Amino acid sequence: MTIAASFKKRLKYFDLDISFSYAKKSMMVMIGPSGGGKTTIIRMLAGLEKPEEGRLSFGDEVWFDSMRGINIVPQKRRLGYVFQDYNLFPHLNLFDNAAFAAVDKKEVDELFELFRIDHLKKRKPHMVSGGERQRCAICQALARHPRILLLDEPFSALDAITRRGLREELKNLKSKMSFPIIYVTHDITEALYLADEILPVVEGKIDDQWMQRMITREPSSEVALRAAREPRLTLVY
Amino acid sequence: MDYLALYVTLKLAVVTTVLLMVIAAPVAYALAYYRFAGKSFLEALIYLPMALPPTVIGFYLIIVMGPKGFVGRAWGMLTGGSLLFTFFGITIASIIYSVPFAVQPMKAAFSKIDRRLLEAAYVLGLSKRETFFRVIIPNSISGIAAAAILVFLHSIGAFGVLLMVGGSIPGQTEVASIAIYEAVEMMNYKAAGMMALSFIPLSYAFLLLINKLNEGTRT
Numbered sequence: 010m011t012i013a014a015s016f017k018k019r020l021k022y023f024d025l026d027i028s029f030s031y032a033k034k035s036m037m038v039m040i041g042p043s044g045g046g047k048t049t050i051i052r053m054l055a056g057l058e059k060p061e062e063g064r065l066s067f068g069d070e071v072w073f074d075s076m077r078g079i080n081i082v083p084q085k086r087r088l089g090y091v092f093q094d095y096n097l098f099p100h101l102n103l104f105d106n107a108a109f110a111a112v113d114k115k116e117v118d119e120l121f122e123l124f125r126i127d128h129l130k131k132r133k134p135h136m137v138s139g140g141e142r143q144r145c146a147i148c149q150a151l152a153r154h155p156r157i158l159l160l161d162e163p164f165s166a167l168d169a170i171t172r173r174g175l176r177e178e179l180k181n182l183k184s185k186m187s188f189p190i191i192y193v194t195h196d197i198t199e200a201l202y203l204a205d206e207i208l209p210v211v212e213g214k215i216d217d218q219w220m221q222r223m224i225t226r227e228p229s230s231e232v233a234l235r236a237a238r239e240p241r242l243t244l245v246y
Numbered sequence: 247m248d249y250l251a252l253y254v255t256l257k258l259a260v261v262t263t264v265l266l267m268v269i270a271a272p273v274a275y276a277l278a279y280y281r282f283a284g285k286s287f288l289e290a291l292i293y294l295p296m297a298l299p300p301t302v303i304g305f306y307l308i309i310v311m312g313p314k315g316f317v318g319r320a321w322g323m324l325t326g327g328s329l330l331f332t333f334f335g336i337t338i339a340s341i342i343y344s345v346p347f348a349v350q351p352m353k354a355a356f357s358k359i360d361r362r363l364l365e366a367a368y369v370l371g372l373s374k375r376e377t378f379f380r381v382i383i384p385n386s387i388s389g390i391a392a393a394a395i396l397v398f399l400h401s402i403g404a405f406g407v408l409l410m411v412g413g414s415i416p417g418q419t420e421v422a423s424i425a426i427y428e429a430v431e432m433m434n435y436k437a438a439g440m441m442a443l444s445f446i447p448l449s450y451a452f453l454l455l456i457n458k459l460n461e462g463t464r465t
C-alpha cells in the first residue's frame with residue numbers, strides 16, 4: 010500500500026509545499042526544526058486539517074483531492090495517531106482508554122502486557138506517569154488496527170531516560186508491525202536511531218541537506234535551528 | 247400549608263429542567279464549537295431573558311401565546327384550547343425564563359474540553375454525535391449538573407412571568423411563589439410562612455451541591 014501525498018497550504022510564516030510517497034511497512038521519520046510544518050502535514054494525513062491544494066491517496070483509496078473536491082473524514086481513514094500528549098480521555102481508566110475503539114477488546118490485554126502496563130489497567134490517566142500514558146496511547150492506537158500509524162513527537166514531553174527506553178521498545182516493536190509508521194521528531198538522534206527512511210522538512214519543504222548542516226555545523230557559527238535538543242555526543246549509538 | 251401549590255412548583259421545575267437541558271445542550275454545543283456569522287448577536291439574544299424584568303418577558307409571552315398571537319393561534323387550531331392559564335403554557339414560559347441558566351454553564355463546560363480530545367476521538371472513528379455522548383458529556387458532567395440545578399432553582403423561584411402567563415389556578419398554574427404572595431395579600435401569614443420556610447432548606451441544599459460540583463471541576 011502506497012501513501013502518496015502532495016500538499017500545499019499557506020501558513021503564517023511560510024508556504025507549505027510538499028510531496029512524498031511511501032510504500033514500505035517500516036518507519037519513516039519526518040524530521041525538521043520545530044514550527045517547520047511537520048505537525049500540519051501529519052494533521053493533513055489524518056484529515057484533521059485541510060490543504061488548500063493537493064492530493065492524498067492510500068493504495069487505491071483517495072483521501073483528499075482538491076481538484077475533485079474529495080475530503081474523507083478522519084473517522085473513515087482508520088489511522089492510529091499518537092499526539093505528544095492529550096491522547097487519553099481523562100474520564101476513563103487506562104484499559105477503557107485503550108479499548109475505546111478496539112477491534113477486539115481481548116487484544117488490549119495482550120498489548121498491555123507487551124507494553125508492560127497491565128498492572129495499571131484500572132488507573133485513570135492522571136494517576137500514572139507520562140511514559141505510562143504514552144504507552145497506553147500507543148496501545149489505544151494499535152488496538153484499532155490502524156492502516157498507518159502516525160506518531161507526532163510521542164515521547165518529547167518525557168524525561169530523557171524514559172524517552173530512551175520507549176524509543177528502544179518502539180524500535181523492537183516496529184518489526185512486528187504490518188503497516189507503515191510515520192514518526193515526527195525534531196531530534197536527530199531519535200531520527201537516526203529509529204528511521205528506515207528520513208524525510209527532512211524545513212519551513213514546509215523537503216530539505217535533504219538539513220541534517221548534514223545540523224550535524225556538521227560549528228556549534229558557535231550558527232544559531233541552532235530550534236532542533237537537536239540532545240547533546241551531539243549522543244550521536245554515537 | 248398549600249401542598250397543591252408546592253406540588254405544582256416541583257412538577258413545573260422538574261419538567262422545565264428535563265426539557266430545557268435537552269433543548270439547551272445542542273445550542274450550547276453550537277455556541278462552544280462552531281463559528282458562524284452573527285454568533286455573538288444570537289448569544290446575546292439567548293441570554294436576554296436574564297437581563298429583562300420578568301414582567302417584560304411575561305408581557306411578550308402573553309402577546310405571542312394569547313389567542314391572537316401566532317403561537318397561541320397555532321395551538322388553538324391544533325388542540326382547540328388556549329395556552330394561557332394552563333400548565334403547558336407556564337412550562338413554556340418557565341423554559342424561556344430559564345434558558346440562559348441552562349445554556350451559559352453548559353457552554354462554559356463544553357468550551358473547557360480540550361479540542362485535541364475531540365480530534366483524538368474523530369481519528370479513533372467516532373462520529374461527532376458519538377463523540378458528544380462518549381467524550382464531551384462525561385468530561386463536562388459536573389458543568390451539566392450545575393446547569394441543571396441552576397435551572398431547577400431558577401424555575402422554583404419564578405413568579406412574575408408565571409403570574410402573567412398562567413394566572414393562579416390551583417392545581418394548574420398556581421405555584422408556591424404565587425400562593426405565598428396570595429396568602430400574604432389575604433393576611434394569612436401562617437400559611438405564607440410555612441411555605442416560605444419550606445423553600446429555604448431545599449434551595450440551600452442545592453446551592454451547596456453546586457459548590458461541591460464546582461470544586462470537583464477545579465481539582
